Amino acid sequence: MFAAFDNFPALLIWLPLLGGILSFTIGKEGKARMISLISSFLSLGVVVASYFLSNSNYLELNAVSYVWMPQIGAGFGFVLDGLTRLLCLLTAIAFPIVFLVTAKDQYKRSHAFFGLMLLTQTGLMGVFMATDALVFYFFWELALIPVYFLSSIWGGEKRIRATFKFFIYTFVGSLLLLIGILYVYMNTSDQSFSIVSFYNNTKLTSGEQHWLFLLFFVAFAIKMPVFPFHTWQPEAYEQAPTPVTMILSGVMVKMGLFGLIRWLLPIFPLAMKDYQQGLIIMITVGMIYASLVAIYQDNIKRLIAYSSIAHIGLMAVGILALKNVSMQGAVLQMFNHGINIIALWIAAELVERQTGITKISALGGIAQRAPKLAMFLVLSAMANIALPLTNGFVGEFMIFNGLYQYSPWITAVAGISIILSAVYTLNMIKNVFYGETVAATASFTDISRLHVWVFIGITIIIFVLGVYPTPVLNVIHQTADIILNRFN
Amino acid sequence: MNAIIISALLGVLMMYMGFVTKKTRNYTMVAVIGLLALLASIWLDYVGFPFFQIDTKGMLGFNSFGLTFDLVVVASCLIYFLLSGAEIETFGKSSSDFYALIFFILTGMFIISGMKSLLILFIGIEIVSIPLYILAGSEKSNLKSNEAALKYFLLGSFSTGLMLMGIAFIYGDSGTFYLEGINIGFGALSSMMAIGLVLILAAMSFKVSAAPFHFWTPDVYDGTPTVFTSFMATIVKSAGFFAFFKLFENAFGSFHKHWELLISFIAVLTLLIGNITAVFQQSLKRLLSYSSIAQAGFMILGVYALNIYAKQGLILYFAVYSMATIGIFAVLAKFKDHSIEAFNGFAKRHPMVSAAMLICILSLAGIPLTGGFFAKYYMLLAVIKYAKVVWLAIVAVLCAAISVYYYFRVIQAMYFKDAETYEEVEFSKGFKYMMIINAVLLILLGIHPDWLFSLVSN
Numbered sequence: 001m002f003a004a005f006d007n008f009p010a011l012l013i014w015l016p017l018l019g020g021i022l023s024f025t026i027g028k029e030g031k032a033r034m035i036s037l038i039s040s041f042l043s044l045g046v047v048v049a050s051y052f053l054s055n056s057n058y059l060e061l062n063a064v065s066y067v068w069m070p071q072i073g074a075g076f077g078f079v080l081d082g083l084t085r086l087l088c089l090l091t092a093i094a095f096p097i098v099f100l101v102t103a104k105d106q107y108k109r110s111h112a113f114f115g116l117m118l119l120t121q122t123g124l125m126g127v128f129m130a131t132d133a134l135v136f137y138f139f140w141e142l143a144l145i146p147v148y149f150l151s152s153i154w155g156g157e158k159r160i161r162a163t164f165k166f167f168i169y170t171f172v173g174s175l176l177l178l179i180g181i182l183y184v185y186m187n188t189s190d191q192s193f194s195i196v197s198f199y200n201n202t203k204l205t206s207g208e209q210h211w212l213f214l215l216f217f218v219a220f221a222i223k224m225p226v227f228p229f230h231t232w233q234p235e236a237y238e239q240a241p242t243p244v245t246m247i248l249s250g251v252m253v254k255m256g257l258f259g260l261i262r263w264l265l266p267i268f269p270l271a272m273k274d275y276q277q278g279l280i281i282m283i284t285v286g287m288i289y290a291s292l293v294a295i296y297q298d299n300i301k302r303l304i305a306y307s308s309i310a311h312i313g314l315m316a317v318g319i320l321a322l323k324n325v326s327m328q329g330a331v332l333q334m335f336n337h338g339i340n341i342i343a344l345w346i347a348a349e350l351v352e353r354q355t356g357i358t359k360i361s362a363l364g365g366i367a368q369r370a371p372k373l374a375m376f377l378v379l380s381a382m383a384n385i386a387l388p389l390t391n392g393f394v395g396e397f398m399i400f401n402g403l404y405q406y407s408p409w410i411t412a413v414a415g416i417s418i419i420l421s422a423v424y425t426l427n428m429i430k431n432v433f434y435g436e437t438v439a440a441t442a443s444f445t446d447i448s449r450l451h452v453w454v455f456i457g458i459t460i461i462i463f464v465l466g467v468y469p470t471p472v473l474n475v476i477h478q479t480a481d482i483i484l485n486r487f488n
Numbered sequence: 489m490n491a492i493i494i495s496a497l498l499g500v501l502m503m504y505m506g507f508v509t510k511k512t513r514n515y516t517m518v519a520v521i522g523l524l525a526l527l528a529s530i531w532l533d534y535v536g537f538p539f540f541q542i543d544t545k546g547m548l549g550f551n552s553f554g555l556t557f558d559l560v561v562v563a564s565c566l567i568y569f570l571l572s573g574a575e576i577e578t579f580g581k582s583s584s585d586f587y588a589l590i591f592f593i594l595t596g597m598f599i600i601s602g603m604k605s606l607l608i609l610f611i612g613i614e615i616v617s618i619p620l621y622i623l624a625g626s627e628k629s630n631l632k633s634n635e636a637a638l639k640y641f642l643l644g645s646f647s648t649g650l651m652l653m654g655i656a657f658i659y660g661d662s663g664t665f666y667l668e669g670i671n672i673g674f675g676a677l678s679s680m681m682a683i684g685l686v687l688i689l690a691a692m693s694f695k696v697s698a699a700p701f702h703f704w705t706p707d708v709y710d711g712t713p714t715v716f717t718s719f720m721a722t723i724v725k726s727a728g729f730f731a732f733f734k735l736f737e738n739a740f741g742s743f744h745k746h747w748e749l750l751i752s753f754i755a756v757l758t759l760l761i762g763n764i765t766a767v768f769q770q771s772l773k774r775l776l777s778y779s780s781i782a783q784a785g786f787m788i789l790g791v792y793a794l795n796i797y798a799k800q801g802l803i804l805y806f807a808v809y810s811m812a813t814i815g816i817f818a819v820l821a822k823f824k825d826h827s828i829e830a831f832n833g834f835a836k837r838h839p840m841v842s843a844a845m846l847i848c849i850l851s852l853a854g855i856p857l858t859g860g861f862f863a864k865y866y867m868l869l870a871v872i873k874y875a876k877v878v879w880l881a882i883v884a885v886l887c888a889a890i891s892v893y894y895y896f897r898v899i900q901a902m903y904f905k906d907a908e909t910y911e912e913v914e915f916s917k918g919f920k921y922m923m924i925i926n927a928v929l930l931i932l933l934g935i936h937p938d939w940l941f942s943l944v945s946n
Contacts, residue, residue, distance in 0.1 A: 159904075211878075
């Protein structure tokens with residue numbers, strides 16, 4: 001009955017791609033906006049439909065493959081299994097939210113803006129769904145190029161420099177990844193880029209695995225980013241236009257974590273075991289560092305940026321701990337973090353748009369003027385610091401659970417970063433939203449009805465996943481099983 | 489064989505075009521038609537209908553690799569004529585002479601593509617070089633052009649001398665000029681052979697502007713009229729590499745192990761010098777000449793690896809590098825001011841041309857979805873395949889990352905910066921469409937490079 005349905009991973013590539021090209025060529029603002037909304041909602045519909053239509057076997061579900069370059073063993077392979085589906089869902093939710101929130105904003109040359117946004121979505125979907133290493137690499141780069149242009153054209157004052165730094169960083173990472181991919185490809189028994197061949201290659205010696213692991217890891221670590229590869233991130237987040245920042249921090253950084261799960265651990269299990277401890281310690285130290293830096297930030301955007309480094313670090317540790325429960329928690333948290341941080345960015349954007357200020361010490365008392373905004377912000381901040389009943393709690397609890405099985409000491413240190421995250425988040429809320437109003441916030445008006453609806457949607461996701469995460473866990477538990485099986 | 493004779497005849501025809509018509513537009517038209525005929529004749533040769541059967545005592549022979557190279561050269565040249573023909577015409581009544589010279593250069597390239605003997609290599613390279621000296625000095629009233637011509641001539645003759653000396657040494661040792669004979673007759677590496685090899689390596693490095701023999705390149709490229717720099721930096725350089733590859737594959741392939749270290753040294757040096765020096769350039773023309781050194785560094789990786797991936801990859805590299813560079817040079821040639829700042833705000837004034845130029849730049853930088861990505865990809869693949877040398881590949885990609893820095897400065901100028909005063913540049917409709925076609929071809933090669941490969945391996 002659903003024979004045709006099997007092809008629909010490709011639909012998630014085509015929809016935003018065609019939408020993007022269309023809005024580029026159409027050149028009119030209103031229509032481009034409409035096209036981007038429609039295409040992003042259609043993608044969301046496709047992903048949601050996929051949830052109801054089958055189970056989620058790892059790398060099996062809805063796999064499609066097109067012939068591309070058979071001589072060199074590359075094919076256009078896509079899959080929508082459990083892990084992928086969750087991340088595609090995140091992508092598919094993030095884009096409509098971003099388009100809705102910025103529906104009233106004016107951009108110069110807006111058709112190009114929306115076109116590039118949709119091309120970014122294409123790239124992201126491709127990265128998550130690719131089952132062919134060359135296709136994965138293609139989309140990995142393709143997701144980057146439109147973001148480079150978006151940030152450099154529509155970003156803040158120091159945009160060109162900041163974005164360029166970001167680009168060079170990630171480009172170096174991806175080129176190293178390319179060498180790694182080529183080397184593994186040379187050593188597959190059937191000379192193929194397909195992920196199955198990559199998983200089952202037997203020709204790599206332990207020594208080769210070790211340095212290949214590093215090549216792959218650097219690429220993913222830059223993208224996440226984890227300490228010490230993070231220095232591009234605060235500047236890039238600060239200078240990029242807010243819609244792009246939302247995508248960057250909500251969805252794009254998940255590319256790195258996703259890469260760890262699908263393209264790193266299962267391919268180099270021997271090396272993984274040897275590096276495990278060192279990497280976990282490095283990332284944990286980075287989490288504490290990022291949290292401490294966040295406490296001293298006086299800029300909302302930079303604060304959220306550093307908090308993101310800490311949270312991403314926790315997810316990376318959860319994955320690297322190689323425990324079933326923490327890996328599931330990390331995947332769940334990848335989704336949750338995406339939703340929560342987008343909510344925080346929306347609030348930051350609304351504050352900045354009205355007051356023109358991102359300095360925390362120059363703001364205050366917004367809650368008196370905008371109670372609705374304050375309420376939603378507090379909710380999403382609670383989710384971000386993982387209060388029980390919110391989605392963040394479930395994910396982080398699972399991560400800590402698995403991490404404890406790995407090492408109680410690491411868990412204790414990582415726990416400190418959660419406490420620190422409460423410190424800086426609540427501090428920011430206190431200074432920006434409560435206390436006396438200042439001149440800049442005296443005439444602050446509350447959020448529009450559209451924004452209320454967006455926030456209600458986000459709130460529903462926060463609480464539903466906080467209370468009843470089982471449906472999502474059902475989708476991802478098998479991924480964790482299969483990947484961890486490779487280590488036994 | 490078709491190509492050699494027909495292009496030589498076309499050269500003669502173009503020489504006398506001045507008697508037939510005075511309208512410079514017609515020269516370009518005849519040249520383009522001639523190229524199309526040339527393309528068809530090479531294709532016929534490729535599918536097995538050679539017009540001419542000439543006994544060359546086995547000194548010339550054409551295989552699918554050489555003929556594919558010929559096709560790529562003629563196709564690039566076609567794009568070059570269509571994009572830059574208007575600039576060649578500005579040389580006035582004598583502009584048909586320049587077309588004639590270019591056809592003679594093409595003849596030399598076809599000879600190189602069929603070479604089976606060191607003598608033919610020498611003849612081919614000379615036929616390519618001598619018209620080039622004239623092209624470099626074609627702007628007689630400009631001192632820089634004169635300087636470029638003289639510099640190029642002196643250094644070029646010197647390197648040709650080195651090559652002749654090398655050929656003499658090799659002949660002395662092996663007793664034959666035939667590439668295969670040298671390859672087969674090779675036992676242990678004698679000192680005479682080693683000296684000959686090093687001399688030829690130096691001469692070839694000079695021709696393709698590989699470090700440490702690259703010093704002439706920036707000055708010559710800068711001084712030569714932009715429209716001819718475009719030709720020198722792309723098609724001629726490809727021919728140099730083809731000769732380099734073919735010579736080392738066919739004549740010295742059997743003692744690959746003896747020279748691989750030397751050539752990897754040249755590759756690393758070329759990559760580093762080309763890329764790092766390009767970072768500091770303020771003029772786009774000079775930037776492109778250093779970028780051509782940097783790209784040469786990548787192509788040398790193909791000569792280093794000497795396997796099937798290198799073969800296919802080099803053909804692709806010639807095509808995409810020539811197309812991209814010709815595209816950028818064609819736009820640059822319309823400007824009087826060659827600094828990067830001249831392009832500030834270019835995208836707002838000419839969205840179509842700058843979009844096409846953007847794709848050319850992305851292709852040079854090796855971004856996926858453009859042909860440049862697969863060109864670099866194949867060079868890396870060849871190197872990794874050959875004895876699993878990963879350190880060389882890592883040096884290469886780090887240099888590619890540096891190259892992004894300077895290529896993207898042009899993009900930043902075009903798209904992200906605004907200009908208060910700018911030079912007004914006119915683009916004809918045909919030029920715009922040709923730029924777009926060129927860009928589309930680059931993207932097609934970035935999605936399906938295998939179309940080109942199937943030609944090589946037939």
